[in-house]
Amino acid sequence: MGKAIGVFDSGVGGLTVVKELIRQLPAEDIIYFGDTARVPYGIKSKETVIRFSIENILFLLKQEVKLICIACNTVSSVALPIIQNHFKVPMVGVLESGVREAVYATRNKRIGVIGTRGTIKSRAYEIQIKQLDPQVKVTAAACPLFVPFVEEGWLSGRPVLEVAQSYLKPIKKAGVDTVILGCTHYPLLKPVIREVLGKKVTLIDSAKQVAMEVKNILAQEGLLNKGRRGKQRFYVSDNPEWFSGLAKRFLGRPVRGKKSGAE
Amino acid sequence: MGKAIGVFDSGVGGLTVVKELIRQLPAEDIIYFGDTARVPYGIKSKETVIRFSIENILFLLKQEVKLICIACNTVSSVALPIIQNHFKVPMVGVLESGVREAVYATRNKRIGVIGTRGTIKSRAYEIQIKQLDPQVKVTAAACPLFVPFVEEGWLSGRPVLEVAQSYLKPIKKAGVDTVILGCTHYPLLKPVIREVLGKKVTLIDSAKQVAMEVKNILAQEGLLNKGRRGKQRFYVSDNPEWFSGLAKRFLGRPVRGKKSGAE
Numbered sequence: 001m002g003k004a005i006g007v008f009d010s011g012v013g014g015l016t017v018v019k020e021l022i023r024q025l026p027a028e029d030i031i032y033f034g035d036t037a038r039v040p041y042g043i044k045s046k047e048t049v050i051r052f053s054i055e056n057i058l059f060l061l062k063q064e065v066k067l068i069c070i071a072c073n074t075v076s077s078v079a080l081p082i083i084q085n086h087f088k089v090p091m092v093g094v095l096e097s098g099v100r101e102a103v104y105a106t107r108n109k110r111i112g113v114i115g116t117r118g119t120i121k122s123r124a125y126e127i128q129i130k131q132l133d134p135q136v137k138v139t140a141a142a143c144p145l146f147v148p149f150v151e152e153g154w155l156s157g158r159p160v161l162e163v164a165q166s167y168l169k170p171i172k173k174a175g176v177d178t179v180i181l182g183c184t185h186y187p188l189l190k191p192v193i194r195e196v197l198g199k200k201v202t203l204i205d206s207a208k209q210v211a212m213e214v215k216n217i218l219a220q221e222g223l224l225n226k227g228r229r230g231k232q233r234f235y236v237s238d239n240p241e242w243f244s245g246l247a248k249r250f251l252g253r254p255v256r257g258k259k260s261g262a263e
Numbered sequence: 264m265g266k267a268i269g270v271f272d273s274g275v276g277g278l279t280v281v282k283e284l285i286r287q288l289p290a291e292d293i294i295y296f297g298d299t300a301r302v303p304y305g306i307k308s309k310e311t312v313i314r315f316s317i318e319n320i321l322f323l324l325k326q327e328v329k330l331i332c333i334a335c336n337t338v339s340s341v342a343l344p345i346i347q348n349h350f351k352v353p354m355v356g357v358l359e360s361g362v363r364e365a366v367y368a369t370r371n372k373r374i375g376v377i378g379t380r381g382t383i384k385s386r387a388y389e390i391q392i393k394q395l396d397p398q399v400k401v402t403a404a405a406c407p408l409f410v411p412f413v414e415e416g417w418l419s420g421r422p423v424l425e426v427a428q429s430y431l432k433p434i435k436k437a438g439v440d441t442v443i444l445g446c447t448h449y450p451l452l453k454p455v456i457r458e459v460l461g462k463k464v465t466l467i468d469s470a471k472q473v474a475m476e477v478k479n480i481l482a483q484e485g486l487l488n489k490g491r492r493g494k495q496r497f498y499v500s501d502n503p504e505w506f507s508g509l510a511k512r513f514l515g516r517p518v519r520g521k522k523s524g525a526e
Contacts (some may be wrong), residue, residue: 037311038301043414046301048501148411151306159422238311 003223004029004233005214006089009055011039012151012243013184014071017094018232020211021069025218030232031063033260037238040147041074042116042183049118053079057087059235059260066223069096069214073182074116077124090217096223097209098180099128103136105202106178112171112201113140114193115182116147119239125182139174143167143186150185151246156192164189164196172197179230180204188249235260267292267401267496268477269328269352271319274302275414275506277334277446278513280357281495283474284332286483290488293495294326296523300501303410304337305379307448312381320350322498322523330479333357336445337379342386353480360472361443362391366399368465369441375434375464376403377456378445379410388445402437405495406430406449413448414509419455427452427459435460443467451512498514498523 005021007014011034016030033056035041041049053075060068067090070076076093084091102111113125120142129136146167149160171179180200181187186207194203218224235241236257243257270277270285274297281295296319298304304312316338323331330353333339347354365374376388383405392399409430414424432441442464444450450468453489457466481487499506499520508521 037307039306043302043502043505044300045502045505046280114348144415145408145411145417148408154426157425159425162420162422163417207274239306239308242306 003064003066004031006031006033006060006063006068007071008033008035008060008068009072009184010034010041010074011036011170012246012250013147014189015247016184016205017069017071017207017210019251020207021214022230022232024211024215026230026249027228028175028218028230029225029262030230031060031065032232032234033059034236034243034257036232036236036243040116040126041072042144042147044118046078046122049075050079050082054083057083061089065089067214067217069210071184073184074118076121077122078114081124090221092210092213092217094206094210095124095128095186097213098182098204098206099125100129101130101206101209102178102180103129103132105204106136108175108177109133109136110174110176110178111136111138112176112179113138113180114167114171114186115140117142117144119182125180137174139171139176141167141171143183144177147183147185148190150188153249155188160189160192161195164192168193168196176201178202178204180206191213195252234258266327266329266509267294268336269294269296269323269326269331271296271298271331272335272447273297273304273337273436274299275509275513276410278510279447279450280332280334280469280470280473281490282514283470284477285493285495287474287478288488289493290491291481291493292488293493294323294328295495295497296322297497297520299499299506303379304335305407305410307381309341309381309385312337313342313345317346320346321391321467324352328352328452330355330480331478332473334447336447337381340378340382340385344387353484355473355476355480357447357469357473358387358391360476361445361467361469362388362395364469364472365441365443365467366392366395368467369399371438371440372396372399373437373441374399374401375439375442376401376445377406377430377434377442377449378403380405380407382445388443400437402439404430404434406446409452410446411447413451414461416512417478418451422454423455424458427455430457431456439464441465441467443469497521
């Protein structure tokens with residue numbers, strides 16, 4: 001048996017990526033870490049997100065993972081560019097895949113990006129999109145209440161719809177035809193976002209592309225598992241019951257979170 | 264000059280208590296610590312809240328404070344009963360004062376309590392109310408989205424009103440005449456809560472009573488400052504700009520948060 005794939009997120013959102021990893025790489029073992037003691041990251045400073053991320057990576061390295069997938073857009077935007085050079089283990093963030101798919105999908109060269117305050121403030125999406133196609137016009141909007149709405153189970157109804165209408169006003173006004181869901185929680189709000197933006201706008205959820213990228217890297221390095229059924233282990237820094245309760249919403253099936261003891 | 268009063272909270276909510284301390288004790292120096300790197304506490308486990316609280320207390324003790332005011336209902340409910348015996352410094356939480364005032368105010372012996380998940384789950388309010396008057400019927404409701412709404416500046420409007428209607432349904436149904444605002448953020452939502460519950464319900468905001476209790480203790484111990492104008496210092500574990508931006512909303516005037524370097 002080979003080593004596992006390590007995945008981490010500030011909390012529970014990264015499970016949307018795990019779901020796709022299990023689908024595309026059923027023979028792989030996955031070790032997930034959710035930093036539920038310090039969630040959310042989206043409102044915190046760059047320095048703090050970097051410090052927390054390094055601690056999470058060290059926890060996963062102790063479990064001897066062969067690759068680390070950063071299933072958190074805030075960390076991928078704010079910390080990954082700085083920390084990835086310090087570690088030998090291959091790391092995959094969630095930004096690049098979403099950017100590639102969005103630039104490919106847009107017809108009118110207008111892309112919207114939504115995410116946490118930290119992600120939007122970093123301008124990481126905008127910078128990567130411009131690198132790939134300088135002609136694309138990017139409109140970004142922070143949606144800080146979306147994460148609490150999702151975590152509290154308000155996935156539909158008027159309150160979340162009206163907050164979405166308010167947040168998405170600049171995106172709508174800009175006439176974009178493609179919107180990147182720049183936070184692993186947001187796929188759960190797709191119906192609401194679609195209701196606000198209309199059916200013609202393509203919503204890019206990077207989980208699928210991220211899992212494909214993980215597969216490519218493992219194949220290149222000769223590290224792919226085959227002909228077996230992978231196992232998953234889920235660690236959290238706090239509140240395993242809360243995590244387990246929410247996990248079903250993200251993963252489509254119940255899992256048990258285990259307290260990590262490290263943080 | 265005497266030592267300062269130490270105040271801590273998970274973030275910015277405790278400033279509603281600081282405001283009242285400044286009003287009632289203008290000669291006192293105040294050192295505030297907001298744990299903005301790990302905010303919010305309300306969704307976290309008892310063990311984690313205890314651990315974070317001890318770290319915050321140790322930070323304040325390094326500043327040589329003469330009393331510690333725990334301006335956070337989650338900490339006061341979950342951690343204070345366990346940690347207060349371990350320290351020599353006098354500690355004042357925000358529960359007792361609110362409970363005393365509510366039991367005094369109720370005519371029909373029906374009290375509602377609203378707070379974070381952590382506060383409500385601890386049942387600390389219910390237990391203290393029953394100790395003071397076993398005949399009171401208590402109805403409690405967790406309002407987990409109120410803190411993000413306040414911190415994002417959604418203090419009025421339909422989304423927060425509809426969420427409040429949903430959360431407060433059991434409180435309204437129980438026919439209470441008194442409701443304890445069991446979270447230092449909630450005073451900012453008074454107009455919304457009043458709109459849902461009606462004008463006849465008394466809303467108890469413990470800040471005023473807490474400041475009176477602090478004053479009493481300092482007087483008893485002969486530690487009161489007099490005849491001077493106190494100063495305040497504000498420390499945060501992260502994001503001083505975010506803190507300073509929000510502080511105005513809570514304190515009624517702008518302040519500058521300073522990174523603590525400790526956590």
